[in-house]
Amino acid sequence: MLTADDKKLIQQVWEKVFSHQDDLGAEALERMFITYPQTKTYFPHFDLHHGSDQIRSHGKKVVSALGNAVKSLDNLSQALSELSNLHAYNLRVDPTHFALQLLSQCFQVVLAVHLGNDYTPEVHAAFDKFMSAVAAVLAEKYR
Numbered sequence: 001m002l003t004a005d006d007k008k009l010i011q012q013v014w015e016k017v018f019s020h021q022d023d024l025g026a027e028a029l030e031r032m033f034i035t036y037p038q039t040k041t042y043f044p045h046f047d048l049h050h051g052s053d054q055i056r057s058h059g060k061k062v063v064s065a066l067g068n069a070v071k072s073l074d075n076l077s078q079a080l081s082e083l084s085n086l087h088a089y090n091l092r093v094d095p096t097h098f099a100l101q102l103l104s105q106c107f108q109v110v111l112a113v114h115l116g117n118d119y120t121p122e123v124h125a126a127f128d129k130f131m132s133a134v135a136a137v138l139a140e141k142y143r
Helices: 004-018 021-035 037-042 053-071 081-090 100-118 121-142
Strands: none
Touching (some): 004 021, 081 121, 100 121
């Protein structure tokens, strides 16, 4: 459960992320593909080379979805409903293979690298809780 302080920290950091969302999303995906090469199997139609248009485009989609969630921290289920439906019913991504936790770790590393001292232990903890909440919401449709 996100506390009021968690929500405040997430929103403050997101203001810094917003203007760089294309780059940060692509960097997080590239980091995930390098660190967890097994995740490449979920993107067989993607050009997975550094800087590819497909990685940049999908990274932008991922960070944009997270941005929508940040705007609706009190109602993540509603904010992520369309994305949850897409992954569960259209893309049919098996929840046990859903790489969101791995992507979450990579995204947090990217945040830490880019935010430096602004990525405090408190921010890290808040983002970890936020990303776990996002993952839980996206997995709801599978129950």
